[in-house]
Amino acid sequence: MITVSTDGSCLVNPGGAIGWAWINHDGTFDSGGAVSGTNQVAELTALLQAVRSHPGAEPLLIESDSQYAIKCASEWVVAWKRKGWRTAGGQPVKNLELVQAIDRAITERAGPVRFRWVRGHVGDPFNERADQLAGLAAQDWAAGRGDLDGTLVPELGDPTTAPGRAAPSSTGTAAATATTAATATTSKASSAAPDWGMDTLFD
Structure with a gap:
């Protein structure tokens, strides 16, 4: 079982500016962002990148503090597809391109994907780290540094003393959405698992 927050x-x-992040419970992570978006777009992009970055047959468990993102990916999507990508009220599904991309990624993945909601900001170490990474990515994009290889700043903890992130990779580009179609996204993947002293969803 691969567990990712x-x-x-x-x-x-x-x-x-938005940022997204996923972090494996072995410490490896990926993050990126865009110059403009919404909180929902950021949450959905994080889910999409987590699924795309973990191919294979091993079961994948994604933990998120966004009930919206989890329900889009695992519950509401079933009815939306049946209704021709319309809501129960007949309205177009919001963030449709991202929702469809997540649905395709899950369908095409050899192994099963499950989701677990976790309450945010209550001390869960991986949820907190994902929150920090996403926030840093958003700040980078807001400051025009979104295309740079970002090394974690000291206030995010001790990983600055561990092996750094790899250069930005093409595997981390996020799906375009109606509101961010013209905005490129960049990810910065970690090839090593920093030792953060860690033990081995609501918008």
Whole structure:
């Protein structure tokens, strides 16, 4: 079982810079962002990147503090597909391109994908780390540093003394959405698992 925690951040919702992140419970992670978006876009992108970055037959468990993102990916999507991608009220599904991309990624993955909601900001170490990484990514994009290889700053903990992130990789580009179609996203993947002293969802 691969367990991954995800989170998204939007500095000014809606329309501000966004960041997304996933972190494996072995410490490896990926993060990225865009110059403009919404909190929901950031949360969904984090889920999408987590699924895409973990192919194979091993079961994948994604933990998130966003009930919206989890229900989009695992519950509401079933009815939306049956209704021709319309809500129960007949309205178009919001963030449709991201929802469809997540659905395809899960369908195409050899192994099963499950989701678990975790309450945010209550001390869960991986949820907290995902939140910090997503926030940092959003800040990078807001400051025009979104295309740079970001090394974690000291206030995020001790991983600055561990092996650094790899250069930005093409495997981390997020799906475009209606509100961010013209915005490229960049991810920064870690090839090593920093030792953060860690033991081995609501918008």
